[in-house]
Structures are given as C-alpha cells and as structure tokens.
Amino acid sequence: MRADWFDEPTLAVLVSGVASMGLEILAGRMIAPEFGSSIYTWGSIIGVFLTALSLGYARGGRRAQTVASVTSLRTLLLWSTVYVAFLIFAGDFLIRQTATLPIPARFGSLVPVTLLFGPPTYLLGFISPYAAELSRTESTGAASGRVYALGTIGSIVGAFGTTFLLIPAFSIEVIGLIFGGMTLVTAAALAFPSPSNREVIRVLLVTALLLGAVLAPPFGVAMAGETVYETQTAHQQLRVADQDGVRTLYLDGVSHSAMDLEDPDRHVFTYTRYFHLPFLYTDSVDDVENVLFIGGGGFTGPKIFAQKYDVNVDVVEIDPGVVQAARDYFDLETGPDLSVHTMDGRQYLRETDTEYDLIVLDAYKRDTVPFHLTTTEFFDLTTQRLSADGVLLANIISAPSGSGSAFFRAEYRTMETVFPTVTAFRTAQPGVVQNVEIVATKQSSSLSTAELRERAATRPIGYELDDAIDRQVESVRTTDVPVLRDDDAPVDSLLDPMVGQRYVIETGERTTTA
Incomplete structure (x- = not known):
C-alpha cells in the first residue's frame, strides 16, 4: 500500500x-x-x-x-x-x-x-x-x-x-x-x-x-429484585433476579419464567399451569408419550413434564445463552427424558422425523411470537409432526377481547384454517393484555365444559385446572382480522393496539395430589 x-x-x-x-x-x-x-x-x-x-x-x-x-x-x-x-x-x-x-x-x-x-x-x-x-x-x-x-x-x-x-x-x-x-x-x-x-x-x-x-450508577433505572446474573446473548439482553424467594428470568426487560427457590415444582406464573390442559383433550394421560416444547426460557414446563409424567420431552430453544442460564440458575438437567436442541423451532420441525403427541408453542420475543411461528404454513408443519390424536397448545401474549385482541383473534383464525377444533383460555381478567392459551386438536368434535371438568377431576394430572376451564373464551370474532401466511403476516400492525397497555401475569396456584 x-x-x-x-x-x-x-x-x-x-x-x-x-x-x-x-x-x-x-x-x-x-x-x-x-x-x-x-x-x-x-x-x-x-x-x-x-x-x-x-x-x-x-x-x-x-x-x-x-x-x-x-x-x-x-x-x-x-x-x-x-x-x-x-x-x-x-x-x-x-x-x-x-x-x-x-x-x-x-x-x-x-x-x-x-x-x-x-x-x-x-x-x-x-x-x-x-x-x-x-x-x-x-x-x-x-x-x-x-x-x-x-x-x-x-x-x-x-x-x-x-x-x-x-x-x-x-x-x-x-x-x-x-x-x-x-x-x-x-x-x-x-x-x-x-x-x-x-x-x-x-x-x-x-x-x-x-x-x-x-x-456511575444507572440513572433513573430501578431493576426489580437482586440481580444474580446478567449478560447480552446473541439474541437479547438476559437477566436473572431473585426477589421474595422467587427467581425470575428477564429477556429484554420482560419476565419470561419464574421458579420458587424453595418449591421448584410450583408454577409461579398461572399460565404455565395451563400447559397441562392438553392432557384433558387426549383419551388418557398415558396416551401422551412424546412432548415437544418450542421455546425454553427457564424450562418450567419441560422440567415438570419430564419429572411428573412418563413422557419424553424435547425442547427447542434458539438462544444458547438462555439454555446455559437455565442450567446454571433454574436447575435444568438434561437426560434420557429431557433433551434440548439449540435451533429455530420451525427449522427443527422440518428436520425431525419424531411424531409428537403434544406440541407446546412457548416461543416469543419480548411480547410477540416470531412471525414465522404464527402462519398457516407453520401450523401445517405442526400437524405433520403430531400423532393422529395429537394436541397443540400455543401460548401467546395478547388481550382475549377488546382493543388489544387483534393479534389473538388473527392467530385463532389462522389456527382454525388448519385444525378442526380450536379452543382458547385466558389467564387473567378479560380485556387486559395477558398470556392466552390456544388449544388445537385434529379431532372434529370439541369437548364441552362438563366433559373437561370431569376429565380434570378424574385424571392424574396433579394440578387443578377448574379455574382454567372457567376461563374458556366462549366466542372469538375473527371476521375483521387476517389469516396469517408466510407472505402476508402483519404481526407488527396487529400488535400496535397493545402498546401502552399493561401486561398482566397472574401468580399463585392450587395444586392437587396425583
């Protein structure tokens, strides 16, 4: 030079x-x-x-x-x-x-x-x-x-x-x-x-x-709890904090998982207990052998499923930093019954040949599911990986009704184009932004509230689900929202009405003896 x-x-x-x-x-x-x-x-x-x-x-x-x-x-x-x-x-x-x-x-x-x-x-x-x-x-x-x-x-x-x-x-x-x-x-x-x-x-x-x-100390910023660990991963800002005996995982400032340090099997967040709802939609609990979680976070659901049920659990988590934090701070231990795959959930579904009886979609960044996990093409892929009696549960953040419900209603309509039966359950009071659980099955007939209650009372699930059943969303208006497709998924605009609304996560639970 x-x-x-x-x-x-x-x-x-x-x-x-x-x-x-x-x-x-x-x-x-x-x-x-x-x-x-x-x-x-x-x-x-x-x-x-x-x-x-x-x-x-x-x-x-x-x-x-x-x-x-x-x-x-x-x-x-x-x-x-x-x-x-x-x-x-x-x-x-x-x-x-x-x-x-x-x-x-x-x-x-x-x-x-x-x-x-x-x-x-x-x-x-x-x-x-x-x-x-x-x-x-x-x-x-x-x-x-x-x-x-x-x-x-x-x-x-x-x-x-x-x-x-x-x-x-x-x-x-x-x-x-x-x-x-x-x-x-x-x-x-x-x-x-x-x-x-x-x-x-x-x-x-x-x-x-x-x-x-x-x-200098941070100016005007008050973090909840005592920070145990904090880092920038390749995907997001990650923080683990302890407060009042509960350890919480924050991703980009939003709480994603929580663990009771004295009782790790307790569902701190109400919505994670709703992950057991799919057991009411199968012929019996024993019919569920293979479970897939798309999204790991603090691994609350996967850990409890592997410990309490006779099932094999696969977890797909895209962020290796989250997986490592779960190992170090949330008691994640992998083994024959619990495997972790560090990759994109949709990519995993394309590449795996495992047939699952239950798929739990629990992947979201801050407050939204990545758009490629919301479309008809994605849900078509899930049906190909589900058994004939398989169940899909999608955990999304939205309002079940009112001004912040556009995303939930679009997702509900999209799932209806793929699955014969779709049912939604809110986890907090109506009208507020919260975790909404959408359960979809390949069965042509839906279960009545009475049938769900009977199964909840007689099946060895270990967690009371009556309150979840009471919160079933009876009717969902979908005529004014789009079907989400890979080439047309306006998730960002559907989420716009939620901005500025408070995101409500209920805590506490009632448990029963299995």
Whole structure:
C-alpha cells in the first residue's frame, strides 16, 4: 500500500465507519427492551442513522473547503465521544421516559433513537468530506474513492464485529465504552506527535467524562429484585433476579419464567399451569408419550413434564445463552427424558422425523411470537409432526377481547384454517393484555365444559385446572382480522393496539395430589 494512501484523515474515516455502524447495531439492543425489535423499530433505527449521516455529509461538504483540518477532525471525534458517554449514562432513562409519550406505537422508537443516536452519527458524517478535502491524493476522484472505500470497510468491521463479537460477549455499557474509547483514542492520536496543552486537557476531560458515565450508577433505572446474573446473548439482553424467594428470568426487560427457590415444582406464573390442559383433550394421560416444547426460557414446563409424567420431552430453544442460564440458575438437567436442541423451532420441525403427541408453542420475543411461528404454513408443519390424536397448545401474549385482541383473534383464525377444533383460555381478567392459551386438536368434535371438568377431576394430572376451564373464551370474532401466511403476516400492525397497555401475569396456584 502506498505510504500516502493512509494518513490521519483516512484513519478518522475508518474509525468513524466502525463507530457509526457499531452504534447502529447497538441501538437495536438498547431500544428492544422498551419498544421491541419489530420492523418499525429497525426501520426507525436505519432511517435515523441514514438521515443523520446524510445531513452530516451535506453540512460537512459545504464547510470542508474553509473549515476542514486535522484539528476539526479531533473536535468532531471528541464531541462524538461525549454523546456516547451520554447514551451510556442516561440512555435507559431516556428510552423509558419517551415510551410514555402520546405517539402512535409504530413511531414510538423514533424519538429515543433520534435523541440518543442522531447527534453522534451526524457529527461522524462530517468526517468523510473533511477527510476528502484534506487528502494528499491529487485527483478528486481518487480522494473520494479512498474515503468511500475506507468508510465502507470501517462499516463492515463495525457491523460484523458488533454483531458476532461484542454483543455476545459484553454488556451495552462496555460496548459503548469500546466505541467511545475508539473515537477518543483516535482523537488523541491525531494530536501527536506534539499535542498542545489545550488538546491534552480536552482529551483528559472527555476521558474522565466517558469513564464516569460507565462507572456511575444507572440513572433513573430501578431493576426489580437482586440481580444474580446478567449478560447480552446473541439474541437479547438476559437477566436473572431473585426477589421474595422467587427467581425470575428477564429477556429484554420482560419476565419470561419464574421458579420458587424453595418449591421448584410450583408454577409461579398461572399460565404455565395451563400447559397441562392438553392432557384433558387426549383419551388418557398415558396416551401422551412424546412432548415437544418450542421455546425454553427457564424450562418450567419441560422440567415438570419430564419429572411428573412418563413422557419424553424435547425442547427447542434458539438462544444458547438462555439454555446455559437455565442450567446454571433454574436447575435444568438434561437426560434420557429431557433433551434440548439449540435451533429455530420451525427449522427443527422440518428436520425431525419424531411424531409428537403434544406440541407446546412457548416461543416469543419480548411480547410477540416470531412471525414465522404464527402462519398457516407453520401450523401445517405442526400437524405433520403430531400423532393422529395429537394436541397443540400455543401460548401467546395478547388481550382475549377488546382493543388489544387483534393479534389473538388473527392467530385463532389462522389456527382454525388448519385444525378442526380450536379452543382458547385466558389467564387473567378479560380485556387486559395477558398470556392466552390456544388449544388445537385434529379431532372434529370439541369437548364441552362438563366433559373437561370431569376429565380434570378424574385424571392424574396433579394440578387443578377448574379455574382454567372457567376461563374458556366462549366466542372469538375473527371476521375483521387476517389469516396469517408466510407472505402476508402483519404481526407488527396487529400488535400496535397493545402498546401502552399493561401486561398482566397472574401468580399463585392450587395444586392437587396425583
């Protein structure tokens, strides 16, 4: 490589590319716990970053001829570091506060993304036109080509490095520190070999600000319980916390599983007890031999099924970080009766040749089932893997009626196109966002409430289900919702009415002796 091809300005370009794309990937992880990771969230992130960069390019291009200098590059990098320190210190607080603004749900994430990531991205956009102006290359085309190439290389490094190396290994604060430190060190490097006292003081002040943002207690964030373990997995933010004798698994800030530390066999969340409802839809409990759970979480259901029934349980969990947390903190032990497969649930169904008597769909990210596990094509696949008398139970988060029920009613209608019999059970009071359990069978006739009660009273299930039977959703209006298909599954828009509504999880249970 020619000695004049890489100089101080192009170093700044390379680093700005790494930082801007890395921050874009990081934005998705910061925003997801409050706003989800829907297409609206990622569309907002991509749109804000492109807008900020474009404005920076345009403004920087107009100023480059008169203002561009190595000193101005240092200033831009230092101010970018200041903004990174701000998002580390106050990012969670600002995100939570903006979530309460009266903005249509699909546009909600635009505000925090713009406030937190717009300014540093805008400043980083100045660097490329400044660097082109300062280039030692004689040709304007050659200078532009070099800047574009290095900026793109930096973006590639930032995208792959953040996705595959940083997020699986470090917390958001540490990743922010890495990017802030990168721009800070680059700014300091541009001052060598003879920095002025003023430049040294500026670098030291920004260094103190960045370290202070990382070391300071979280601003305005109150976490429930005592944190036992916390990490960023490849898929989500994971936290395990203990409170009042109960250990809870939080994924992207939402509780997904809970375990009573003194009585691990107790169903802390009411909806997990409803996983036993399918035993009322088979000829007998003994008819269930092979069970598949799609989604593991804290493995409450799979563990109890393997311990209490004479069944073989397979669990498909896409996130290896969740599986490891379940082993370390939720007493998960695999063996002949309980196997774990770390992969996507739909992919597993395509590849397995096992016939199941019961499939429990318990996979959701934050508050929604991944769309490819909601469609007719997916449910067609489940029927192929179910035995002739097999039962499917789908656990979804929605309201069973009212303004937040669109997703539930669309899912119900979709399942009706595949299964002859579909029945739904709410787990909390009507009209609120909650876990709704949908039971589908291949049988052409449905069971009456009296028949369900009789079977619940006489079968050795071990958990009382009368309250679940009482909460059967008697009628579901589906005429105004779509059938979900792979090529047309508007899950995000169906979930919009739920935004801002409180998600209710009932706790406590009544158990019986098997």
